[in-house]
Amino acid sequence: MSVMMLRIPDELGPSIKAAANAASLSLNAYIVRAVRRQSVLDAAQQLAALGLGDTLCGDGDIL
Numbered sequence: 914m915s916v917m918m919l920r921i922p923d924e925l926g927p928s929i930k931a932a933a934n935a936a937s938l939s940l941n942a943y944i945v946r947a948v949r950r951q952s953v954l955d956a957a958q959q960l961a962a963l964g965l966g967d968t969l970c971g972d973g974d975i976l
Contacts, residue, residue: 929944
């Protein structure tokens with residue numbers, strides 16, 4: 914596991930902490946989940962831009 918320092922703007926910190934609390938997650942778990950979700954979306958968009966989305970999906974699957 915890697916340790917990274919993250920600088921969050923002062924005005925964003927309270928809302929991130931509140932969202933993590935509302936989701937019953939630690940601040941670390943909440944941020945990791947958000948980063949993981951965004952990285953999956955980014956990868957899906959890259960595949961779609963290459964026109965690979967249709968060939969990688971089965972019946973009923975969409976990107």
